[in-house]
Amino acid sequence: MPHILIIEDEKKIARFLELELKHEGYTVSVANDGRTGLDTALNENPDLLILDLMLPELSGIEVCRRLRHTSDLPIIMLTAKDDVSDKVMGLDMGADDYMTKPFAIEELLARIRVALKKHRAGEAKEQAPANRNIQEGPIILNPDSWQVTVCGQPVTLTRKEFETLRYLMEHRNKAISRDQLMNEVWGYDYVGDSNIVDVYIRYLRHKIDDAFHLKSIHTIRSVGYLFNVEEEP
Ligand code: CA
Numbered sequence: 001m002p003h004i005l006i007i008e009d010e011k012k013i014a015r016f017l018e019l020e021l022k023h024e025g026y027t028v029s030v031a032n033d034g035r036t037g038l039d040t041a042l043n044e045n046p047d048l049l050i051l052d053l054m055l056p057e058l059s060g061i062e063v064c065r066r067l068r069h070t071s072d073l074p075i076i077m078l079t080a081k082d083d084v085s086d087k088v089m090g091l092d093m094g095a096d097d098y099m100t101k102p103f104a105i106e107e108l109l110a111r112i113r114v115a116l117k118k119h120r121a122g123e124a125k126e127q128a129p130a131n132r133n134i135q136e137g138p139i140i141l142n143p144d145s146w147q148v149t150v151c152g153q154p155v156t157l158t159r160k161e162f163e164t165l166r167y168l169m170e171h172r173n174k175a176i177s178r179d180q181l182m183n184e185v186w187g188y189d190y191v192g193d194s195n196i197v198d199v200y201i202r203y204l205r206h207k208i209d210d211a212f213h214l215k216s217i218h219t220i221r222s223v224g225y226l227f228n229v230e231e232e233p
Pocket residue numbers: 008009010052053054055
């Protein structure tokens with residue numbers, strides 16, 4: 001069974017999660033501060049990390065940032081605040097998903113299963129033969145190297161920005177709803193929180209359309225978005 005590491009300083013929550021996860025059959029380790037948690041993650045190499053953001057010694061964001069230098073294990077953040085900027089920061093640091101406290105344990109268990117499955121699917125894909133570039137006008141995206149160039153110049157995207165752009169490019173000329181993007185990029189249905197999609201679309205427009213005088217991501221009113229490159233005259 002997969003090994004899950006919990007980094008959470010609220011001992012009651014940590015203990016509760018530990019018992020629930022063990023009950024599901026997972027192997028579980030617990031750390032109560034960021035520094036110990038980071039060391040444990042590096043030493044024990046778990047299959048998934050549940051990471052509280054507000055931690056003593058080292059913040060959850062910092063743990064996430066440092067882990068991502070060497071590891072691509074799935075990370076689910078726990079956040080006390082229902083604050084979009086907090087979530088976006090964590091996702092930019094490479095977390096895969098987040099839950100706002102208080103949460104229902106069933107939902108966390110469901111997301112753990114999704115994250116583990118996505119991760120395994122990703123590993124299988126990496127072993128498959130190389131994908132070809134996805135190109136639309138001057139925008140070229142390489143799914144293997146995670147590189148994007150626009151007009152021959154490299155553009156640095158975060159993981160979620162990359163995945164959002166990739167999905168839009170793979171479905172060019174089709175209207176894509178916010179829910180669809182949430183589902184594909186995050187792996188499940190979000191209820192009433194698709195504003196995070198708009199945040200990522202804004203970042204992408206800034207880095208691609210504004211920077212290179214293109215119009216590629218179009219808003220389709222009351223539906224979502226459509227990808228189609230128009231070069232400005
Ligand atoms: Ca905490």
